[in-house]
Amino acid sequence: NPSRRPSAKAILAHDMVRMYLRQHEGRRNIDDSGRIQQLQQEKxxxxxxxxxxxxxxxxxxxxxxxxxxxxxxxKKYQEYFSWKLRIRTRKYKHCSKEHKQLNKKKKERKLELMNKKMTEKQLEIEARLPPRNEDEDLQELGPITSDPIIPDYLTVEKNENKFIHTKNNNFPCNITLNPIISKGVVRFEIISFGIADVSTVFEPNKFSNEDGNYTKIVLYLPYGPLVHINATIHGNCKFEDKQLVALEVNMSSNPRTLHFFVDNQEQPVSISDIPPNIRFFIGLVNPEQSFTLTRFERIQSSSARGVEGSRVLKWGYEWENDKYYDGNLCMQFLII
Structure with a gap:
């Protein structure tokens, strides 16, 4: 019956409804408070x-x-150190230039003294040689009988013209061959050898350039270079086992010369102004290494005819350092 229904005001005044409304209002307040807190947190x-x-x-x-x-x-440090470096570089260049000039003068003086001593020694040896008459200049052509000087027979054995390094040691041995060569054109064929000033004495169990002998010898080594004083000059070809290698000296020419041949092919680098009295020598180092003297004779004239790119080095000079030679030679042949 609609007339018995409570009014809205009565309903809202009811305790249950009022409690519900309070709860709903509280939840809304809580939600609003949460949103406010969230917004505050976000801020x-x-x-x-x-x-x-x-x-x-x-x-x-x-x-x-x-x-x-x-x-x-x-940047400041860099500029400072760059400035210091420039100063030091200028000082170093100046000192280095003076040092080089001083070293050059010392080397020139040293070589001058060595050449002087060699000349005096040569004159002393020549004075002890027996006098010769003019007929000796006309020496016989043909084979020369060699007389080997072997410093240590425990290191090298001789069998006719063959010389063999013994297999029991690794000591070097340098065999010098008499006679002294002072006249005419002489050809000497062997492997790994050179020529030595007549005053050179090879001690047992030492390399050929020891005991000051490096100023008195020139070597032709198997891998190609010529060695004299402190210079190692390349340009000639290397030679191997079984190849025929020859040294040919012309003691009658002015200046006296030394040429090299491999399988009868003339090599481009030769030596001039060699000493007036020389001996040929051979060096053996390795056990069971050997060589055979195939030719040692005086011939009518020199076999050297000159080849393309020929160069002539002067005995007694330190080739790569001495001002006597131009830079091209050093650039082409000097290998350190």
Whole structure:
């Protein structure tokens, strides 16, 4: 019956309804409070992020400033050290130039003294040689009988014209062959050999350039170079086992000369102004190494005719350092 229904006011005044409304109002208040807190939290987070960003920006700017300061310091240090380097370089160049000139003068003086001593020694030896008459200049052509000087017979054995390094040791041995060559054109065929001033004495178990002999000899080594004093000059070809290799001296020419041949092919690098009295010598180093003297004779005239790219080196000079020679020779043949 509609007339018995309670009015809206009565319903709202009922305790249950009022409690429900209070609860609903409370939940809404709680929701509003939560939203307010959330908004506040978001604002706080935004402020914190902004603050952190500012801190980071300030820190980055500070780091940039520090890096720039360090770069400026490094630049100043670099400029300072560059200036010091330029000063020292100028001083070094000046000192180096003086040092080089001093070393050059010392070397020239040393070579001058060595040449003087060699000349005096040569004159002394020549004075002890028996007198010769003019007929000796007309020496017989043909084979020369050799008389080998073997410093140590425990290192090298001789069997006719064959010389063999014993297999029991590794000592070097240098065999010098008499007679002394002072006249005419002489051809000497062997492997790994050279010529030596007549005053040279090879001691047992020593290499040919020891005991000051490096100023008195010139070597032709199997891998091609000529060795004299402190110079190693390349340009001639290398030679191997079984190849025929020859040295040919012309003691009658002016200046006296030394030419090299491999399988009868003339080599481009030769020596001039060799001493007036020389001997041929051979060096053996390795166990069971051997050589055979195939030819040692006086011939009518020199076999040297000159080949393309010929070069002449002068005895008694330190070839790659001495001003007597141009730079082309050193660039083509000098290998250190």
């Amino acid at each position: 706080d987070d935004e402020k914190r992020r902004a603050y952190e960003q500012k801190i980071r920006a300030d820190s980055a700017e500070q780091r940039i400033q520090l890096v720039e300061q360090e770069l400026m310091k490094l």
